[in-house]
Amino acid sequence: MKGIGRYAGYRMADFRKDLVSGLIVGIIAIPLGMAFAIASGVKPEYGLYTTIIAGILISLLGGSKFQIGGPTGAFIPILFAIVMQYGYENLLIAGMMAGLMLIVMGMFKLGALIKFIPRPVTIGFTAGIAVLIFSGQIVNVLGLTGVTKHEDFYSNMKEIGMHISTINIYSLLTAGVCLAVLLLVPKFAPKMPASLLGLICSTVIAAIFFKDQVATIGSSFGEIPGTLPGFHLPEITWERIVNLLQPAFVIAMLGGIESLLSAVVADGMTGSRHNSNRELIGQGVANLVTPLFGGIPATGAIARTATNIKSGAVSPLSGVIHGVVVLLVLILFAPYASHIPLASMAPVLMLVAWNMSERKSFAYVLRTRTGDSLVLLLTFLLTVFASLTTAVEVGLILAVILFVKRMSEMLKVAKVLPDPDHKHKKVMAHMVREGHDCPQISLYTIEGPLFFGAADMFEKSVMDSLPERPGVLLLRMGKVPFIDTTGEANLASLIKHFERSGGIVLLSGLQEQPLEMLRRTGLLERLDSAHRFEHTGEAITYALRHLNEEKCKGCKHFAFRECAALSGCGLESKPEQQQKWKVVTAEATP
Secondary structure, three states: OOEOHHHEOOOHHHHHHHHHHHHHHHHHHHHHHHHHHHHOOOOHHHHHHHHHHHHHHHHHHOOOOOOOEEOOHHHHHHHHHHHHHHOHHHHHHHHHHHHHHHHHHHHOOOHHHHOOOOHHHHHHHHHHHHHHHHHHOHHHHHOOOOOOOOOOHHHHHHHHHHOHHHOOHHHHHHHHHHHHHHHHHHHHOOOOOHHHHHHHHHHHHHHHHOOOOOOEHHHHHOOOOOOOOOOOOOOOOHHHHHHOHHHHHHHHHHHHHHHHHHHHHHHHHHOOOOOHHHHHHHHHHHHHHHHHHOOOOOEEOHHHHHHHHHOOOOOOHHHHHHHHHHHHHHHHHHHHHOOOEHHHHHHHHHHHHHHHOOHHHHHHHHHHOOHHHHHHHHHHHHHHHOOHHHHHHHHHHHHHHHHHHHHHHHOEEEEOEEOOOOOOOOEEHHHOEOOEOOOOEEEEEEEOOEOOOOHHHHHHHHHHOOOOOOOEEEEEEEEOOOEOHHHHHHHHHHHHHHHHOOOEEEEEOOOHHHHHHHHHHOHHHHOOHHHEEOOHHHHHHHHHHOOOHHHHOOOOOOOOOOHHHHHOOOOOOOHHHHHHHHHHHHHHOO
16 A cells, blocks of 8 residues: 655555664663653653653654654763653643744755754763763662762762762662673674663562662662653742743753754765754744653664664654654563662663764864864863853854854955966966055955854955055955955945045956845945946956046056056066066057
């Protein structure tokens, strides 16, 4: 049976592939969902509810055929901080607000803009989040007691140091068993779900050899209910909305970034193309609905999406099946999950942190020793020691400043003259030197964007090198791809100053965007249409026609081929020019 849209050409054989991939990813998602929820400061079942509801909605409504949605490690520090500061109920409201923001972003087609966040910023905060996740599990690995959880990294590390004497050897052994399974299974049985096997093996060993000696999910959070999540509408007030605007925005931005990154990874693995705006809308709907059933914020999960593709997924049905699998496991096996030690969950999260750290990319950017290295390092440190919000804000501001600086350095302003040795008499900067520079025509080549970061340098460069009583100023603009209002204002100021001194300003080679900007600001109308040229040669010819020929008499600069005839003194005083301009001089002489 053939389908339509994203299911065009869909057959029973494809459904079997989706069924297998959905089953595999669902099994993998179960321990991760619980682990991410616990690390975020909420009950483990909320992570499973998120995996079920958000996973199904993201697959059905998102813009990627292969995206697997659910709780992710990237959200852990943010959600934990929100729970600590505002409480679980407000976390649900913040998640719903983030969902609305994502829907609006998708409707206004802002999906492409999120992709413009500089990579050093994303690597920096991702590595910082990995450090926070990894360090946050040290307490569970060591089985420390009496530890108070804090929002900031330093206080949590201080707590560990203060309570290191309460280390539980049984927790350490349980974590070691789970970690060994996590590391060995991918090598010897790569198709088996290592995280699930690690939890089962370590739980069984702990239950047999040292029962009641380690903290479990049940002893810490109570029994996991084997029922469907109930509908609950949080109490939403205007005061709560105002207070939660910032955390909601952070959730929306991080969710949008991670989901689109995951979709890009899926595109690279399959050769398909996702719809970024539809993806944002799908993510938004999922995050709007999931909190109504107690779920936490969700986004696209890169590792699970990649596993989905490698397992043979064909359509979004694999994501729907993955949610159904988690639902069935919740109903049938929830009581058994309550016996899982927290020390067993810790290595799973630590491995997630290690894999998401982007350590190779981090080291690579640092080795470049450029401005990007500074952006990366600052974003990373602020994520760990301050907050993700501060880190991203500072990282983006610094990245923008560095970008403006680099772009301003790209603008080149050079005074030029025709080179008689060149086949086409191309204008070159090296032709301008003492004794060889037209006193009446100033010819400049402008290269690079003329924007607020470089506009002042452009005006100053031209003004500082102009003669006291200019005649004609010719600006070659063919290599200026962009002008903003600041650049236009400086250009207008330069033209006004030059014309007030009795000179003529000519422009040549204006590209489409600069031409449109000058038209919008009215500068194009104020310029004489006869002073705009498509080619530099035409502009030079026009300039030569408007010279003060009295000033040319006796001039020995010979900057242009017509100078010999205009000066009336021949080339005897410039022997090196005799051969260069011999032919063109004869042609120019009346």
